[in-house]
Amino acid sequence: MSETGRILLDFDGDRRNIHAYEQAGGYASLRSALGMEAADVVATVDTSGLRGRGGAGFPTGRKASFLPKGRTPAYLCVNADESEPGTFKDREIMLRNPHALIEGILIMSYAMSATSAFIYIRGEYRTEFEVLKRALEEAHSRGYVGRNVLGSGYDATIVLHRGAGAYICGEETALLTSLEGERGQPRSKPPFPAIAGLYAAPTLVNNVETLASVPFIVKMGGEAYAAVGTERSKGTRVFSLSGNVKRPGNYELPLTATLRDLIEGHGGGMPEGRTMKAIIPGGSSTPLLMPDQLDTGLDYESIAAAGSMAGSGAVVVIDDRTCMVQLALRVAEFYRHESCGKCTPCREGTKWGTDVVRRIEDGSARQGEVDLLLNVCDRILGKNLCPLGDAFAMPIASYVTHFREEFQRHIDEGGCPFVEQSPIASLYHDVSGVPA
Amino acid sequence: MDPATAETLAGAVETRPQMPAPLPPDERSAPLRDRILAAVALYPEPRSALIPALRLAQEEYGWLSTEAFEQVADATGFTPALCKSVASFYDMYRLHPAGAHEICVCTNISCALVGAGETLREFSRELGIEPGSTTADGRFTLRTVECYGGCGWGPVVSVDERYHEPFGPDRVRPLLDELRGQPG
Numbered sequence: 109m110s111e112t113g114r115i116l117l118d119f120d121g122d123r124r125n126i127h128a129y130e131q132a133g134g135y136a137s138l139r140s141a142l143g144m145e146a147a148d149v150v151a152t153v154d155t156s157g158l159r160g161r162g163g164a165g166f167p168t169g170r171k172a173s174f175l176p177k178g179r180t181p182a183y184l185c186v187n188a189d190e191s192e193p194g195t196f197k198d199r200e201i202m203l204r205n206p207h208a209l210i211e212g213i214l215i216m217s218y219a220m221s222a223t224s225a226f227i228y229i230r231g232e233y234r235t236e237f238e239v240l241k242r243a244l245e246e247a248h249s250r251g252y253v254g255r256n257v258l259g260s261g262y263d264a265t266i267v268l269h270r271g272a273g274a275y276i277c278g279e280e281t282a283l284l285t286s287l288e289g290e291r292g293q294p295r296s297k298p299p300f301p302a303i304a305g306l307y308a309a310p311t312l313v314n315n316v317e318t319l320a321s322v323p324f325i326v327k328m329g330g331e332a333y334a335a336v337g338t339e340r341s342k343g344t345r346v347f348s349l350s351g352n353v354k355r356p357g358n359y360e361l362p363l364t365a366t367l368r369d370l371i372e373g374h375g376g377g378m379p380e381g382r383t384m385k386a387i388i389p390g391g392s393s394t395p396l397l398m399p400d401q402l403d404t405g406l407d408y409e410s411i412a413a414a415g416s417m418a419g420s421g422a423v424v425v426i427d428d429r430t431c432m433v434q435l436a437l438r439v440a441e442f443y444r445h446e447s448c449g450k451c452t453p454c455r456e457g458t459k460w461g462t463d464v465v466r467r468i469e470d471g472s473a474r475q476g477e478v479d480l481l482l483n484v485c486d487r488i489l490g491k492n493l494c495p496l497g498d499a500f501a502m503p504i505a506s507y508v509t510h511f512r513e514e515f516q517r518h519i520d521e522g523g524c525p526f527v528e529q530s531p532i533a534s535l536y537h538d539v540s541g542v543p544a
Numbered sequence: 545m546d547p548a549t550a551e552t553l554a555g556a557v558e559t560r561p562q563m564p565a566p567l568p569p570d571e572r573s574a575p576l577r578d579r580i581l582a583a584v585a586l587y588p589e590p591r592s593a594l595i596p597a598l599r600l601a602q603e604e605y606g607w608l609s610t611e612a613f614e615q616v617a618d619a620t621g622f623t624p625a626l627c628k629s630v631a632s633f634y635d636m637y638r639l640h641p642a643g644a645h646e647i648c649v650c651t652n653i654s655c656a657l658v659g660a661g662e663t664l665r666e667f668s669r670e671l672g673i674e675p676g677s678t679t680a681d682g683r684f685t686l687r688t689v690e691c692y693g694g695c696g697w698g699p700v701v702s703v704d705e706r707y708h709e710p711f712g713p714d715r716v717r718p719l720l721d722e723l724r725g726q727p728g
Binding site for chain 2: 190193351
């Protein structure tokens, strides 16, 4: 690791061109891995302490070790369906370092003896799809992908598969259902994908950033990677910073960094004249943190101890003008829109919960509806096959808990008191003389 | 736009990676059926090609009509009803004819916090239509969409599946002038 502290994106510009990637040492890790026993490659990843960078944070090496040995076919599915609001880091990795992802896929495919790998990329990422398509063609022409990779006898097939627009397909079982050509509805676990995944075969599903980290782990060695970060959160993570800050963007930081390092150090802090009202620390599905929690570490454990979740590493900064009821309404509408309809508490709860937030925002709610909203959230939480219902219930309940008086004021005053100032107001109110 | 939002958008311009030039569109010389069969051949099981097949049909016709579903069904071996049921689950399939240019404005939280609402209203005013509709001349469809994954570089606007970031209200008029100058 260099003095910048970055591993995955430790360069300016991009390495889309395979020669640029090779000149920087690219594909050397694949060569090393092909010379190792497959089990030793998994052990190296396990030693590194790498945890899934998609949202759940499950240890990557352990996940790979769940696959039954020697069963064929077996598949690797790459989750490039980045859609958690606030998250845009996999996109930057694919745009700037696509070969790191391809090399990681090849190493992991070899380690798990995959029959083939599928990259499930969200349909909206058209340019990123084209970048990967071109990079795969280059990797094929250089002998890294295809039959008998680098003379090792290992055959590697990678299929690039575009989604068609559905947040739920980022959930791993929904991704597999969608990849099988169906409506992207989650499945019950168990059986876990490691036992019965794609086409009911053993399947490993890994996020883009997770796999793109693998070549660096093979190159550095598991111990060296594990030396970065905290006791249980190892390595670096690419944090997506957005909202009301001076310099939003993706920042790769060691997992010893804090929210303050990210927001004030790298993001430049609040724009001129603004103060911070709240922070979303891990994507829109995570509960709020407050400005007095800025010194919280960005590692999985610290954010959990502070009362939220590290999620997808997407930090959204909210300034003092923002109406928290409007923000809650946007979050609620999103999850209602994306609920696949399979589980009743999520399907009904996201609809009824959104109706309550809308009534509070537009001033038509009755007294007592703030508690009604909390009640709806409670009835969704933990009662569904996948976490989408929780992704509605947890943040909405936290908006109410932290800003209850703001919700109540909307009811008491019969409407939003912040229409003139809230940056979100123009989505719901005529603030510029244009009919809504 | 207020000065603080302008400051955020200026920061976004600095951190956004350079996007490569678009690849030329795929050759459409082969008939739709052959292109669907080529997609089927990529997968261990043909059903996985259904989502790519629907995309190919939409690219061919601009939207998924009853006839388009029939063709996808014939080529993949599924029923038209199944094809339609799958298509209706996903946001990117068009079940109705759309304008020549599709303009999508992300209104999810990060974009909303930096003025996506104002960008959307500016599009509405310039085009004279509400979000979710198409101009009478069939040139433009305006839609709101959920998170497009450009949160730090928002507001995100996509035009015919290409992202434009960050897209403040001041960019609406020049973009429409440019699109109006193009054939089609």
